[in-house]
Amino acid sequence: MALNDLEAKASWLRQELFKMAMRQKKGHIPSSFSCTEILIALYYGGVAKITRGQPEDPNRDRVIVSKGHAAMSQYPILADYDFFPKEELERFTQKDGLLGMYADFRIPGIEGISGSLGHGIGMGAGFAMAARQDNNPYNTFVIVGDGECYEGSIWESAMFAAHRKLDNLVVIVDRNELCIMGKTEELLELGDLEDKWRSFGWYSCNVDGHSFDELMPALNLVGKTDRKPLAIIANTVKGKGVSFMEGRAEWHNRMPSDKQIIEALIELGIEV
């Protein structure tokens, strides 16, 4: 997909997510909007090798959204991949619906379970080790939040993956600099994440997480990192695409008023 097509796809995803969230007033919009381009790059930029209609393909690349608040951001993509009927998007969080606030293994295309932070990289390392042992060529991509990097398990797994030279494992840190109660650097400084991952033995780089120009070359480094796992620090804006939510911690789990919904719809290019 060409870069401008990817941008159109990112707009599509934000529109779908906003509509999903507004139906039941459920979901985490800002977390999902900060990693939108990351997911579009993986699924539509030719990075993750996943075949339409075949969620169980043993050779598929594994994509784990470890920052479970953004679980919903995968759903429109997985429906678009024909992994389940698109009508499920309309039943998001509803009784008898497939798709929950957090993702789970019942959903085709979801590799594990999310909601609790700090599990995705360890699980991803398990997928990567199994791939290695079985001579299976697939890669594993794990999206973690920067707030998630407070979890000690993240660093246990980081150390482990580097020691095992899992260069078929990619971590993308959604560096939106916000967690629920405020700015990460003010609450508890995360500091230079690129440096931290590098010091744990990873190949590490910083990109603009909303720029396909920067995301695509970084993601395509997978397997070309001198046997190191790859950590991409994607600098993002939480709530990207809805100006009144952008960079504002208080929107983590808040729903807009009717007037704000209209504003957001216009900004996202959804017909009102």
Added chain:
Amino acid sequence: MNNKKPPPLMRDVVINRIFEAAKNDKDILFISADLGAAALDNFRDKLPDQFIHAGISEQNMVDLASGLALSGKKVFLYAMAPFLTARCYEQIKCVIASMNLPITLIAVGVGLGYDHATLTHFTPEDIACMRALNGIEVLTPGDAEAAEEVANVAIMDPDFRYIRLDRQGLEPVYNGGFKSIFDQGFGHIVEGKNIAIFTCGVLLRKALLAREILAEKGVDAGVIDLFRVKPINGRALASVLSGYNAAVTVEEQSLEGGMGSAVLEVAADQNILKPVRRLGMRDGYVVVNGDRDSLHELYEIDTLHIVNAALELAERF
């Protein structure tokens, strides 16, 4: 001089059995959080690709195991009991129990096994916390024979299991009979009429000794090895319980939620109204140096206290 060969360590028995299976099944993976064993030295020497040292990182060990199990691997996790359970409980709940993955957790040194290490190494709560997990099977082999059979089952029928191994080699209780009672979930090792003594693991031997002392005092006690607290065989246990006048439960566990609690749950659920006296660890632990026997005395779960509890109950009948 006693030239009797000491009983083998359960961990060696279990690991050797897994090693034998792993030689013919490359999907068997053994992961340790820095707990060794003589048998494990052999395993990692001969099958280096099937051994993973996770570091002293139990959280990662569990997350890693789930990714491996989701990829079709048969995973065995191995660590000291307190660090394989409470330390990474949230991980076990979220990424193993939630998906019911076929991962075997092998804990060494349950209860008061690391006697001289004291409280940080004790697991007075592991039965309570682990049996609360969705879909888990909790097994406490009482001797090496039982441990080997439990290992067999874990290999042949991979499932979400928690295997509680004693740190020490334990004198044999079963003489070739464990396999036949495995499915039942408990062993009615000695049958009696008056008082049923329920226990598991290391205290089996003290329960058997207590039974002998009680017999000398005219009390006919039976001993039940409740080696599987979950899923518990409520019906069959109720049938055993109803054959006695009263019961004593004794364990190296907290009184809240341990094996004794499981016995009470069975009694309640099966409408068996019998007096039950539970012996276990009460609140107010003290840090004290001493070997396991002295700890049993301190926590009042030694032979003498089993005997006294049984005698008090027997007086009523």
